Amino acid sequence: MVVTLKDIAKETGKSITTVSRALNDYDEVSSATKELVRNVASELGYTPNIFAQRLQKQYTDTIGLIFPTFGPRFSDPFFSELLAGIGNQAADLGYDLLVSTRAPGDEEIKAYRAMVQGRRVDGFVLVRTRRKDARVECLQEADYPFVAFGRAKGRYEFPYVDEDGLYGMRLLTRHLISLGHRRIACISPPPELMFAHYRLQGFKDGLTEAGIPTDDALLRVGNLTQRDGYEQAKILLDLPSPPTAIAACNDLMAFGAMSAAQDRDLVVGKDISITGFDNIPMAEYSHPSLTTLHQPLYQIGAMVCKMLIRLLQGEELDEKKILLKPELIVRQSSGLLKS
16 A cells, blocks of 8 residues: 555644655754654655656656667667666666667657657767767757767867777777788778767878878778678778778777688787777677777766766766777787788
């Protein structure tokens, strides 16, 4: 049987209004009455109606997260790590997390508008920002709070946490060059993604620093999946003069590239070097283990979530734009160029 405010009022001899105010710690209710009401509520096993309270106060204590994914599967470990960080931080701060998935495009924007108009969430976390980001435009036009994992260019201004992909890929390219590699390929994400721009530029900068010209034949675009890494690596390995190293811009594409190399009886780390970006959990345990760039996805998830909730609570952010430097993790998949 559900215990109501009416039940507590009957037991304490107080009005329902007084009971409600006592439970919500109103100043005009005496300490003695508050203690009495709380004790009786505890004895009766009273649980407050959170949804009714939220409706009355016109907020939901819920943040929204719409993952931009294609197809029915939600299996990218990148998102899993990020989601855990966001979800656990939200719970620690007393918020719920409403998670949905939509392929980028019109249906995605419809989902944002529906949540905004229905005020189903108090604010949003955005992930994988884009060069022309309709989500940002939608939320800014509605004056709706959000924090992003990722930057944007041009007229967009919003709070974000991001990793310095330009620095990271330059660091990784230097590593491959230090191993003797000169014919280095890159499998980049789709160019409309902002992080793809920075990572590809970092790769090119690393080559330029070493006096190595960029060969467009060694630049491929993949859709961040293992399958696409495999297909793009096959094209690279079929070139008349194939690369001796492949820098994939995420770990899943790197795993696909490793499979393509192994299908050709190449020993990854000896006959060819292959690297990734993200340091998802399986990178350490792949065969061979993957040289990659570590970005703390769980911690980043917690950071963007905390920033958003601070905004929702009316607090000023100490930093509105946080840029983190990824760490190079050298493992078995990269090795000295065979003479």
